[in-house]
Amino acid sequence: MERKLLMSMKNIVKQYPGTLALNDISMDIYAGEVLGLIGENGAGKSTLMKIMIGAETATSGELRMHGKNYAPKNPIEANALGVGMVFQEQSLILNLSVAQNIFIGREKRFIRHGFVDRKAMNEAAAKVLAEMEIPQIKASTRVNRLDFASRQMVEIAKVFDAVNGEAKEGSVILLDEPTSVLNAEEIRQLFKHVRRLCAAGNAVIFVSHKLDEVMEIADRICVFKDGCLVREMENRAEEVNEAVLYEAMVGRTASNEYYQLGRQRMPEETVVLELKNLSKRGFFADVSLQLHRGEIIGICGVIGSGKEELCAVISGDEDPTSGEIVIGGKVCKLPSPHSALRQGILSVPRERRAGGIISDFSAYENIYMSNYDKVKKNGVISPKLAREQAEEYRKELDIKLPNVDQKVGNLSGGNAQKVVFARVLASDAEVLLLDHPTRGVDVGAKAEIYSIIRDIANQGKSLIVLGDTLEESIGLSNRVVVMKDGEVTRIFDAPPEKKPEQVDIVKYMM
């Protein structure tokens, strides 16, 4: 049957300073189909979605909707033109009722001489919720009373209504990781709606890490890798199975030199850090692990696998509910990153701007922030010593800085991360937790960061790395720990000569 073209993209490119997020993507979206998008973290899926919803603008390329040019400036405009998106993080106002949230920004049709007709709004909301078959949620309850899953359903209902309401001839709805917090029953219900929507002539784009779900719902599957659309296939049961998808997603194995495998050394015997069935209710359970001096452990897992929370607990940012952390043979409590640093543990957080640097401070101040003693002269911080230290690290890590007094706020991603590494090195911490160290950094800077990580390991320090991509985790680490739904499913040894295949690891991840 001839399918009506809803939206078409011609060689879309998105260039961030230093990284090519999207590389010449061309794709057509037809009415009535569910398009599955899969790919590793950072493969460009979310960036493409942001461009389609108008939260970002493409560097070049052309977007057409219903045959007309389509360039929305913000989500509101996109909704009006028939494109709606359910954001990954909640965008609901907790203090307002469900009805108010659904229609926020679009209350015009309920205004009766200046006041919002509350009853009419609640009825309209009830109708939308009924359509979504979630009548158990009352339109007038406040959102902060709902549990996580219902909030997700309200979020989806809000987008469906925003888009369906206006667009006459079919619209495009983007779902970014919608099922990460839903249970089995709720997922089944969501799929029912997706099918109902497609039958009504709309298109749904479904992004998920759970390959089984994608295979269950999607009509067509597009595979993204490093910003390119590498495979586009019909989802015919006999042809498509998880192995095929894994192969498409991972593609070529990493070149040796990129991760400087030659400099990967054997870890020593002494155990620097040991976790004994450590668990945190609701995030991860019974994780036991031994970290040796000079060893790099890579932890892999999808979003919601608990690897970030594990990292947060080890670095003292969060508290575990049970289990022990043993450092240098002694069980110790880590109530705060401050006490963790005193035990020699320091983390490099994922959001560099929010958690890694203080943008109002200069580079040399940032560098001594984790260890004041090194720059103290008779009890007082001496700026001269601090500047010398900063100068030293500037040369060692080759940070491109006009001078060490420059505010860190306006540095590029790569340079800012190098300042963070300089601070970490200056802190003399023994155990380092790197949370996506190379996220949002250009390829050149990535290689430099890898060599810094190698230097750190060779100095006898031990690292736990949450790799930005699977390939990175395998390439860097001596051992790869795979986590899924809060449990350690498998630990692979990854000596330089016999690195495990990505395909084998992915099996345990998804």
Added chain:
Amino acid sequence: MDKQVHTSRVGEEFAQEMKKQSQKERFMSLAPLIILLVLIVIFSVTAQGFFSINNFYNLLNQAAIPLVMSLGLTFVILMGSTDLSAEGLGGFIGSVVALMVLNSKNDMNLGAFAIPLVVLISIGVSMLSGLLHIKGKLPSFMVSYGVSSIMSGFAVLSYRGVPARIRDPLFTVMAQGNFLGIPYLTWIAIVTFVIAYILQNRTRFGSYVMAIGDNEAIAKNIGINIEWTKFKVFVWLGLCIGIVGVMGAVRVGQGDVGIGSDLVFPAITSVVVGGTSLSGGKGGVVHTLIGAFIVTVINNALVLLGVSPYIQQAVQGLIILGAVALSVPHGKNLIVK
């Protein structure tokens, strides 16, 4: 092929954890009401004459002016700002309205028209301080401190030390008369509360203020005109200060700058004790009502208990510290400024 979609043990725990957290949050939002009831019970038992119809009316009247003031400040705090201009502006409005109606000092007699005129002036000044804060990007705390000092100067200038005693019959009736047993001033407070309730729940403005307070980025994303909404918040504040100024003049029967004194900080205390968070986005008009009653009940009870005036302030401070400590969220890496 359809692998059995199961949620792991961790997923179950996560759902339970979330349920426990939302129950805790629901309890926390009720904490101020529970504190109010506990206080009423304690004081009824200990303070002689507390639990009586007469004192109930008394509470209602004394809560009138602080309530209108805190209603004005609720939206400002919901947006995450603070405003101290009421001290000077309220005093100015009180002094000027007394001069405009039939009074002992000059022969001006605008009668009932004085009230809308004066409230308009108050809105005008409040809009100006809002303009300085929003457009000039100045901290609202300091701007309002400057405006307050200017306005109290003008207030004193307006009557040069000899306060104008109000002779206008309308004002004297408003001061003493009552309707269904409730004095007119309290009716003004009740009407203001109803308007505020409607503003918060029945208009777009109310939802937009909540959205801005919760997360300004989301609000901008939804397409809300943030500056215009903030501006309207200052108009509402000006209206409330105008009403408070008039009520103050009516209640004391004369116009003096003292009407504005001791207005702002008890009002902000009521808003926060009621459960509205200072960083914005949580709480609302009903919370402020509860907060205003908590503060008034404490003041009233301390007098009825005959607590020596010297330690009254300390007792009040301690009770408020305790009440806020109970109703404020606690968490390890919760950032509280």
Added chain:
Amino acid sequence: MQKENSMWSKLAFNRETMIKLFSLVSVIVISCVFCVMSPAFLSRRNLLNILKDLSPVLMLACGEAFVLMLGSIDLSTGCIASCAAVMLTVLLGKIGPAAYLVVLGYGVFAGLFNGVAHTYLQIPSFIATLSTQAIWQSCAYLLSGGQPLAMLPDIWPYVNWGKASFFECVPLLFVVAFLVLLAYTVISKYTGIGKTVFAVGSNERATWLMGQNVRLAKMLAFLMSGLGAAIAGIFFAVKLKSRIPTVGVQYNMLGIAAAVLGGVQMTGGRGSVFMTLLGALLITIIQNGMNVIGVDGLWQQIIFGALMLAAIFMNSDKDHKGLVVK
């Protein structure tokens, strides 16, 4: 880069020094205006007055600056000062000069009390310090037994140092205040914990993750504020030779205004402790000058408010894009 900025950078001004410079410029400008109006303004005796009036406000301001740099606020400094003034007078009579140490100890305790209420009970600092303000006001009443008595002549010798001055225009009070200011500046600029206070104000999440002791920094900030207030209280007592429990109440807002005029941003993380000297000087000059040139009493408050607004308007760096000013 717009043309203007390049013009400025040629003159080797960057925006930071511009703001610092600005409060100096406004102090000079306003002094000249007053001087033109009445030459007695810069007379040796009036300088003595200005510096004497400046000292208590400066102590409150540099203590308050620490808390403002956290992004929080301390409304209890005025009442801590009153309580300290009363305590000094009462104790001088009983235990002599040791009273000074006890009062400083009290200042530290009051600061820590605020710190615990804010940091451990996680009460917003606005409300926490508003409540402790009421508590210390009551303590001041109780300590003075409700009687605003003058110091009895027998303890005057302990207090006469307040009247001493060097070459007739720099009072000893101001010298002590300046030394305390220097100590506060060194702590805030050159010690680790001082730097942490700055960092917490600028980005608390990052400071926490960097392994700094955020709680200790907050406690220190409130401690410094309490101590500053106690020293201000000592200055009041010494200057007025009396124990009046309501002496400091009105100085709380002036302390905050002085810190803000010194360039400390209320959103935290920016500004310097030393610059509060200029902020305090600006406020004192305005009040003193208005009396010297004979501005009518009724107009003084209006002019004070207007100059306050003008100074805040000049002082805020408005090119801070995106900064959400609460």
Added chain:
Amino acid sequence: MLLLSGTGITLMEQENREAKKMEGYKMKRREKAAMLSIAACAMLVNAAPVMAESAEPLTIAVSMRSTTSEYHMQYVAGAELFAASLPEGTAEVQMLPCEGNDDKQINDINALIASKGDNMILFVDANNAPNITSIAEACEEAGVYWCAAWNAPEGILPTSYKYWVNFQSCDAVKQGYDIAVNLFESLPTPGEGKICVLEGMLANTANEDRMKGLNMALEEYPGIEVLDDQAGDWDTGKALNITENWLAKYGEDGIDGIWCACDDMAVGVVQALTAKNLNGKILSTGVDGTSAGIEMVENGELACTIANNGWLQAGYGCAYAYAAKTGVLDTETMDDLHRMFLTNGYLVSADTLADYKATFVDSQPEYDFTDLDYPIAGPMFEE
């Protein structure tokens, strides 16, 4: 008045806009702002009505608590009366309100001394007694003749100072006593009943003395029972709330009278009573003799008030200081009576109301400031 305030602020606003529209001279915002601040200061300062011209005329400084109390403004009027009695242009009055801030009172006086040197005389109603010692030291140093009224600390007397000409005061203790006795006598059963006590500002000298007077009266009237004692901080609003609470606590017939420490608070008390139309049945008292106080005595809502006659106190205070400055008086040779005397407050109650109004309200009393014995009602300390 409001137009002035409106234009004042909008003027600043227009200045802002004109400054922005400066064409042809691309200024950085900072320069424009600095230029604006000079214009703003100059504009605002010379708009102030009373300006000190050249330094010749003698400055009569009046330092008192606040411009919002009618009684304190009587001081300023009294000083102006005295200035008018001098030949044209010899003196002009400058008011130094300190809004209840003791430190500010001292600072203001020091600033004026620095600016005027000894070409000034000073009349002070100290915000609190202890301030007198610092003022005395400042005036001794600068050679400024000055007089004080009301508050002075024990043991500090004009006789031990050269420039402190005299200290006059109505006897606050006696006033507290007089209004208490008047109230007790005018109760439904004279001498018996239950009263509530409404103090002024805690830890304020005038308030503490009036309370001493009240307690003296209470000893003489055992039949009077004090139900409660609260502080209203001289503030009308607070007095009103406290009275309402009392009515709720003791019921409308549980209280026979309310001893109130000043007229401003009495206004609040009477308003609360009128709300329950008890005004006139439950009587209260006041001090200061403000127009509001007199009016309430007239309507029978207030048992009595005491007119302290601020005009007389300030007028003669300035007269004494001026006399000492011009050598008419020599502080060493003045006898104690002239250095320290009581002025008589004028007890205004229902019966003395008529002639009080005749002398003070209807016609402005003519004071002959040369006759320095006129104000003396009696020695301050009986030898």
